[in-house]
Amino acid sequence: MGSLTEENYIKTIYNLSLEPGEVSVSELAKKLSVKLPTVTSMIKKLSVKKMVSYAPYQGIKMTEKGKKEALSIIRKHRLAELFLVKILKLGWEEVHEIAEQLEHVNSDRFYNRIDELLGFPKADPHGEPIPDVNGKVVSQKSIPLSQANVGSSVKISAVTNDEKLFLDHLNSKGLQIGDQITVKKKEEFDGSVSIINKSRKETMLSHQVVEKIWVEL
Amino acid sequence: MGSLTEENYIKTIYNLSLEPGEVSVSELAKKLSVKLPTVTSMIKKLSVKKMVSYAPYQGIKMTEKGKKEALSIIRKHRLAELFLVKILKLGWEEVHEIAEQLEHVNSDRFYNRIDELLGFPKADPHGEPIPDVNGKVVSQKSIPLSQANVGSSVKISAVTNDEKLFLDHLNSKGLQIGDQITVKKKEEFDGSVSIINKSRKETMLSHQVVEKIWVEL
DNA sequence: AATAAATGTTAGATTAATCTAACATTTTAA
DNA sequence: TTAAAATGTTAGATTAATCTAACATTTATT
Numbered sequence: 001m002g003s004l005t006e007e008n009y010i011k012t013i014y015n016l017s018l019e020p021g022e023v024s025v026s027e028l029a030k031k032l033s034v035k036l037p038t039v040t041s042m043i044k045k046l047s048v049k050k051m052v053s054y055a056p057y058q059g060i061k062m063t064e065k066g067k068k069e070a071l072s073i074i075r076k077h078r079l080a081e082l083f084l085v086k087i088l089k090l091g092w093e094e095v096h097e098i099a100e101q102l103e104h105v106n107s108d109r110f111y112n113r114i115d116e117l118l119g120f121p122k123a124d125p126h127g128e129p130i131p132d133v134n135g136k137v138v139s140q141k142s143i144p145l146s147q148a149n150v151g152s153s154v155k156i157s158a159v160t161n162d163e164k165l166f167l168d169h170l171n172s173k174g175l176q177i178g179d180q181i182t183v184k185k186k187e188e189f190d191g192s193v194s195i196i197n198k199s200r201k202e203t204m205l206s207h208q209v210v211e212k213i214w215v216e217l
Numbered sequence: 218m219g220s221l222t223e224e225n226y227i228k229t230i231y232n233l234s235l236e237p238g239e240v241s242v243s244e245l246a247k248k249l250s251v252k253l254p255t256v257t258s259m260i261k262k263l264s265v266k267k268m269v270s271y272a273p274y275q276g277i278k279m280t281e282k283g284k285k286e287a288l289s290i291i292r293k294h295r296l297a298e299l300f301l302v303k304i305l306k307l308g309w310e311e312v313h314e315i316a317e318q319l320e321h322v323n324s325d326r327f328y329n330r331i332d333e334l335l336g337f338p339k340a341d342p343h344g345e346p347i348p349d350v351n352g353k354v355v356s357q358k359s360i361p362l363s364q365a366n367v368g369s370s371v372k373i374s375a376v377t378n379d380e381k382l383f384l385d386h387l388n389s390k391g392l393q394i395g396d397q398i399t400v401k402k403k404e405e406f407d408g409s410v411s412i413i414n415k416s417r418k419e420t421m422l423s424h425q426v427v428e429k430i431w432v433e434l
Numbered sequence: 435a436a437t438a439a440a441t442g443t444t445a446g447a448t449t450a451a452t453c454t455a456a457c458a459t460t461t462t463a464a
Numbered sequence: 465t466t467a468a469a470a471t472g473t474t475a476g477a478t479t480a481a482t483c484t485a486a487c488a489t490t491t492a493t494t
Contacts, residue, residue: 003481024442087304088330105315109315110305113305251452253471443487446486447485448482449480450479452477453478455475463467463468
């Protein structure tokens with residue numbers, strides 16, 4: 001983990017990288033309210049630390065290592081925002097500033113408990129997705145399989161449980177992340193769902209299971 | 218508000234000042250894990266800012282301004298610890314480190330909500346008293362008047378409510394902080410308490426009132 | 435294509451917080 | 465009561481993050 005300043009650069013670079021086009025030194029300087037040479041020198045430092053890849057006059061690109069770090073900070077920021085709104089009953093407009101401070105708290109225990117207290121939420125109060133402990137982000141357009149319409153064909157984008165037992169269960173049903181599946185039938189009385197998997201076989205998934213499988217339309 | 222480093226110096230100086238004897242440069246250096254000259258130079262800086270008073274080779278003394286700042290940080294630290302234990306269910310042994318980070322969060326709204334969420338607690342998980350918003354500390358040996366024994370003579374050490382209405386009420390009963398009073402009778406059915414005030418007059422105080430008056434034995 | 439505008443880099447200074455080495459004062463104790 | 469030990473200060477160096485001024489490269493525009 002780097003300094004507070006480094007964390008702010010990494011988070012900002014990551015956010016800019018999601019927008020179309022290269023991440024430029026001037027964009028970064030503007031976002032961080034510093035002058036251009038300040039950015040150049042910090043980028044060199046982050047480059048030595050392998051958080052970004054950089055060659056003079058070319059744009060700034062994040063490495064996998066940098067992305068991982070960025071997602072960890074963003075996770076903390078968004079969990080903090082949701083916590084401030086849901087638990088401390090602060091307004092969603094006023095929480096950003098406080099979350100900017102809380103995102104630098106270094107304690108996995110702290111953030112995992114907040115995650116738990118909030119029921120492992122998928123999005124912050126602004127609807128932005130919250131990366132999980134491993135930096136996995138459930139796309140904003142994803143929904144739990146339990147909410148997919150009968151007849152729709154969807155792609156498994158994520159599972160919100162990493163337990164071996166759960167993953168083994170999915171394997172035994174012939175399911176994997178990335179698979180395209182079709183929703184055949186939804187049982188009202190117990191919330192179970194019948195689907196057709198990649199191998200065109202029909203299987204039944206319980207309510208507990210379809211709640212934990214997230215899909216993209 | 219000063220830098221994070223300044224806040225740590227101020228908090229540490231305050232804590233050392235509660236122990237008997239002068240606060241020395243070497244004590245501070247040891248507590249903060251820095252060398253002596255580092256302390257000397259920071260003390261000079263804090264002295265310019267009127268947080269401490271200092272003359273070379275004499276000890277370090279806190280000013281009122283410094284104490285106020287220290288109590289604000291300590292309040293945040295202790296609220297954070299209690300929050301971590303009570304709400305996030307972390308162990309009391311592990312919360313100190315996280316609280317060291319949270320105490321630097323700059324947001325009154327944040328801490329006042331936590332205070333509220335915890336029910337305006339008087340002590341942290343270690344039994345250390347939590348200063349209120351105004352830096353007032355209820356001594357560890359204080360108890361609410363509602364818990365004092367009949368026949369005991371006690372001194373009013375604090376009131377946990379600053380509303381004019383409440384303070385006017387106390388005035389009308391001839392009560393002030395610092396007054397020595399005697400508990401005459403406690404009514405079981407409504408929690409009211411009869412006391413004898415400084416002027417040897419007997420008065421009845423309701424449950425709501427005796428809950429908010431803290432006394433020392 | 436030549437040049438002006440925009441963008442990026444280098445060099446060197448500044449500030450906060452730290453350090454080491456050398457010196458000064460105060461306290462302890464022989 | 466003076467020498468040794470402990471404690472504190474000053475001077476000057478270092479590192480992180482920032483700045484301004486000067487220079488370099490890239491992009492846009494006539």
